[in-house]
Amino acid sequence: xxxxxxxxxxxxxxxxxxxxxxxxxxxxxxxxxxxxxxxxxxxxxxxxxxxxxxxxxxxxxxxxxxxxxxxxxxxxxxxxxxxx
Amino acid sequence: xxxxxxxxxxxxxxxxxxxxxxxxxxxxxxxxxxxxxxxxxxxxxxxxxxxxxxxxxxxxxxxxxxxxxxxxxxxxxxxxxxxxxxxxxxxxxxxxxxxxxxxxxxxxxxxxxxxxxxxxxxxxxxxxxxxxxxxxxxxxxxxxxxxxxxxxxxxxxxxxxxxxxxxxxxxxxxxxxxxxxxxxxxxxxxxxxxxxxxxxxxxxxxxxxxxxxxxxxxxxxxxxxxxxxxxxxxxxxxxxxxxxxxxxxxxxxxxxxxxxxxxxxxxxxxxxxxxxx
Numbered sequence: 001x002x003x004x005x006x007x008x009x010x011x012x013x014x015x016x017x018x019x020x021x022x023x024x025x026x027x028x029x030x031x032x033x034x035x036x037x038x039x040x041x042x043x044x045x046x047x048x049x050x051x052x053x054x055x056x057x058x059x060x061x062x063x064x065x066x067x068x069x070x071x072x073x074x075x076x077x078x079x080x081x082x083x084x
Numbered sequence: 085x086x087x088x089x090x091x092x093x094x095x096x097x098x099x100x101x102x103x104x105x106x107x108x109x110x111x112x113x114x115x116x117x118x119x120x121x122x123x124x125x126x127x128x129x130x131x132x133x134x135x136x137x138x139x140x141x142x143x144x145x146x147x148x149x150x151x152x153x154x155x156x157x158x159x160x161x162x163x164x165x166x167x168x169x170x171x172x173x174x175x176x177x178x179x180x181x182x183x184x185x186x187x188x189x190x191x192x193x194x195x196x197x198x199x200x201x202x203x204x205x206x207x208x209x210x211x212x213x214x215x216x217x218x219x220x221x222x223x224x225x226x227x228x229x230x231x232x233x234x235x236x237x238x239x240x241x242x243x244x245x246x247x248x249x250x251x252x253x254x255x256x257x258x259x260x261x262x263x264x265x266x267x268x269x270x271x272x273x274x275x276x277x278x279x280x281x282x283x284x285x286x287x288x289x290x291x292x293x294x295x296x297x298x299x300x301x302x303x304x305x306x307x308x309x310x311x312x313x314x315x316x317x318x319x320x321x322x323x324x325x326x327x328x329x330x331x332x333x334x335x336x337x338x339x340x341x342x343x344x345x346x347x348x349x350x351x352x353x354x355x356x357x358x359x360x361x
Contacts, residue, residue, distance in 0.1 A: 006104045010111075014130075015137045034105025041112040045119050046130065047201070049210050049239050049247050053254060 002031040009039045029069035036065035127245040134200040194339030203330050209253035216244040227336040229328035234303050252277045260297040279324035299341050
C-alpha cells in the first residue's frame with residue numbers, strides 16, 4: 001500500500017491534474033509522511049518557474065502536509081517505551 | 085529475556101529500514117539536482133513522458149466526451165462547422181495580407197515549437213516547448229497559439245527546450261485594451277487559465293467584449309465572460325477567458341515582438357540554461 005500510493009503520487013504529478021496528485025499525496029501521508037514533501041519537490045522540479053511566483057508553492061504545501069502528518073503520527077503512535 | 089528501553093522515536097525515519105518516503109524524497113532531490121545541473125538532459129528525459137501524458141489526456145477526454153448529450157453535440161457540431169467556414173474565409177483574407185506584408189519586407193515568421201507540457205499537468209500556468217537556444221529561442225520572446233493568439237512570454241530557455249509563462253499565470257500583468265473602443269486595461273493573471281482586469285463602471289463593458297494586447301498591432305487575447313460589480317465601488321472586475329484552450333495547445337509559435345509583458349525575475353543559476361536576468 002505504501003509503495004503503491006507513493007509511486008501513484010509521482011505518476012500522477014506527470015499524467016493527471018494537480019488536484020488528483022494532491023489527494024494521492026495526502027492519502028500517502030497517512031503511511032509515509034515524507035511523500036507529500038517529495039511529490040511537491042518533484043512537481044516544482046517539473047513545473048516551477050520564478051516568473052509564476054516567488055515561492056515554489058508545491059514544495060511548501062508538501063512540507064506543510066509532511067509536518068502535519070508527522071505530528072499526527074507522533075500523537076497516534078504507541079508509548080515511547082517499547083518491549084522487545 | 086525482555087529488554088525495556090527508550091526507543092528513539094522519529095515519525096519520518098524508521099530505525100530498521102529505509103522507508104518509501106525517504107526513497108521518494110531522495111529521488112525527488114536527485115531529479116531536482118539533475119534539472120539544475122543538466123537541464124537539457126532533464127527535459128530530453130521527460131519530453132517522451134509528457135508526450136505520453138498528452139496522449140492519455142486526449143484519449144480520456146474523447147472517452148468522457150462520448151457520454152455527452154448527442155443532441156447538444158450535434159448542435160455544437162453544426163455551430164462549429166459554420167464557425168469554421170467563416171474562420172477559413174477570414175484566414176484566407178489574413179493570409180493574403182501576410183503575403184502582402186512579407187512582400188513589403190516585414191519578417192513576421194517565428195519559431196514553431198511543439199508543446200511537451202501544458203496545464204493542468206503543469207500547475208503554474210506554464211508551457212514547456214520543444215525549442216531552445218539551438219533554434220534561436222531567446223528570453224522575452226512572445227508565444228502565440230493557433231490563429232496568432234498571444235499566450236505568454238518565454239521565461240526560461242535551455243539548449244533544446246524553453247518554458248513559457250502564460251499571461252494567465254498568477255501575478256503576471258500586461259497592458260491591453262477591451263472592446264472596439266479600445267479602453268486601456270491592466271490585465272492580471274488569476275491562475276488556472278483565467279485573466280482578470282478592473283475597469284470603470286461607466287465604461288459599459290459587457291460580457292463578450294474582446295480583449296486585446298499589444299503585438300504587431302492589437303492581438304485578441306480573450307473575451308470578457310463575466311463582469312463582477314459591487315454597487316459601492318465605481319469600478320467593475322472583468323473575468324476574461326483566454327481565446328485559446330490552454331489545455332489543448334499542441335504547438336506554439338515563438339517570436340520576438342519587442343514587448344516584455346512582465347518584469348523578469350532571477351532564476352536559480354543552472355549550467356546550460358538561460359533564464360530571465
